[in-house]
Amino acid sequence: MIQLSKSSKPVSAVLFFFVTFMGWAQQGDTSYKRRVLEASEVDLLFSYYNQDGQNAAVTGGEGTEELTDATSSIVLRMPMNEDDILTVDVGLSAYTSASSSNVNPLDGGLNVTPFDASSGESRKDVLAYINPTYQHSSDDRNTIWSANAYFSSEYDYFSIGFGGSFTKLFNEKNTEITLSGRVFLDKWNSQYPIELRDGFFDDRITGNGTYNPLFTAFDNENRNSYSLSLSFSQILSQKLQGALFMDLVSQNGLLSTPFQRVYFADFEDFYIDEFQLADNVEQLPDNRFKIPLGGRLNYYLNDLVILRSYYRFYWDDWGVSSHTASLEVPFKLTDKFTLYPTYRYYTQTAADYFYPKEQALSTYEFYTSDYDLSNYDAHQYGIGVQYKDIFTSARVLNFGLKTINLRFSQYDRSDGLNAFIVTLGTTFVGN
Numbered sequence: 001m002i003q004l005s006k007s008s009k010p011v012s013a014v015l016f017f018f019v020t021f022m023g024w025a026q027q028g029d030t031s032y033k034r035r036v037l038e039a040s041e042v043d044l045l046f047s048y049y050n051q052d053g054q055n056a057a058v059t060g061g062e063g064t065e066e067l068t069d070a071t072s073s074i075v076l077r078m079p080m081n082e083d084d085i086l087t088v089d090v091g092l093s094a095y096t097s098a099s100s101s102n103v104n105p106l107d108g109g110l111n112v113t114p115f116d117a118s119s120g121e122s123r124k125d126v127l128a129y130i131n132p133t134y135q136h137s138s139d140d141r142n143t144i145w146s147a148n149a150y151f152s153s154e155y156d157y158f159s160i161g162f163g164g165s166f167t168k169l170f171n172e173k174n175t176e177i178t179l180s181g182r183v184f185l186d187k188w189n190s191q192y193p194i195e196l197r198d199g200f201f202d203d204r205i206t207g208n209g210t211y212n213p214l215f216t217a218f219d220n221e222n223r224n225s226y227s228l229s230l231s232f233s234q235i236l237s238q239k240l241q242g243a244l245f246m247d248l249v250s251q252n253g254l255l256s257t258p259f260q261r262v263y264f265a266d267f268e269d270f271y272i273d274e275f276q277l278a279d280n281v282e283q284l285p286d287n288r289f290k291i292p293l294g295g296r297l298n299y300y301l302n303d304l305v306i307l308r309s310y311y312r313f314y315w316d317d318w319g320v321s322s323h324t325a326s327l328e329v330p331f332k333l334t335d336k337f338t339l340y341p342t343y344r345y346y347t348q349t350a351a352d353y354f355y356p357k358e359q360a361l362s363t364y365e366f367y368t369s370d371y372d373l374s375n376y377d378a379h380q381y382g383i384g385v386q387y388k389d390i391f392t393s394a395r396v397l398n399f400g401l402k403t404i405n406l407r408f409s410q411y412d413r414s415d416g417l418n419a420f421i422v423t424l425g426t427t428f429v430g431n
């Protein structure tokens with residue numbers, strides 16, 4: 001979701017001058033200074049996600065939520081000199097979704113139903129992104145600033161963005177304060193349910209009267225997000241470390257999802273086979289303000305066990321408030337292997353504009369049947385194992401294998417949505 005400027009030439013010129021100046025300045029300094037990053041590192045990451053449920057927003061809060069997503073990414077961290085690091089994160093995410101396939105449920109199959117996937121092109125998509133970050137540390141390593149950019153694209157959505165952070169360490173590096181900000185400038189390529197598109201006609205429609213939905217295409221397809229974050233970290237004792245954080249997030253523009261149907265209580269129902277045709281798509285305010293705040297507390301129990309706790313409170317002006325609490329207990333099995341059992345609990349209130357299927361009235365200004373905005377609780381259980389070799393004895397080409405992380409998580413939501421995710425990550429270090 002990020003872009004630095006319309007032209008890269010001014011940025012390139014400034015970067016060239018900065019790197020040239022730093023190189024010239026270091027010629028006159030013969031003192032040794034430990035590099036922030038000694039050698040290039042490469043992270044290879046892969047995840048597989050699978051979910052199912054019966055409350056798809058695409059079909060008005062009722063229908064299959066079956067989805068699979070496979071994501072792969074490469075993160076390259078390169079030392080530019082003793083003080084600077086360039087990180088480039090590039091990834092692809094490919095998914096197939098039974099619910100999004102029902103944006104057009106009429107493009108495959110003999111019987112049309114919201115509980116089955118159609119075979120059309122809307123059932124799958126690929127998201128591609130790149131996220132470069134440049135980080136500079138002061139000579140005493142007590143001041144760090146960074147600048148980053150972000151670009152992503154998929155079939156119906158494009159995002160650019162930029163951001164930066166400033167970190168200051170005090171008290172012999174026992175205290176750390178970070179201020180960061182990000183801007184995302186997004187653009188929809190709105191895809192509406194097939195029955196709401198111009199020229200739609202199907203002689204299989206059944207119902208009382210004439211199908212006449214309450215629908216007008218969105219005029220504005222832009223979505224902008226702005227965030228400001230503040231975090232404070234403190235080493236409290238030899239065994240205890242704590243952190244506090246707060247974010248301020250503002251969004252404006254098209255915050256509704258154009259292909260998510262809504263069915264009204266005061267409208268007649270119309271069907272093609274078992275599939276109910278939309279009365280409209282969701283309508284949400286074009287502004288949203290969010291405040292998450294929370295903290296972390298890590299306790300070193302002994303040489304084998306560390307306790308990592310986390311809590312976050314969230315509030316927004318749509319009426320959603322939530323609590324998140326999690327606990328991770330890394331357990332060191334050997335010098336190289338660590339086990340990571342985890343548990344996370346989440347609960348939230350419903351948005352002011354959420355209505356289950358056929359409970360909203362057409363006279364309302366805002367409405368949605370997206371169960372992500374409903375009242376629900378969720379439990380997530382996980383287990384992971386890490387292999388770590390600080391000597392990087394195993395090698396691939398000119399890179400030594402530093403870590404391997406394998407994790408599995410099960411997610412269960414009180415509205416019936418269930419999911420699991422498997423992640424695999426490896427880190428290689430160059431000579």
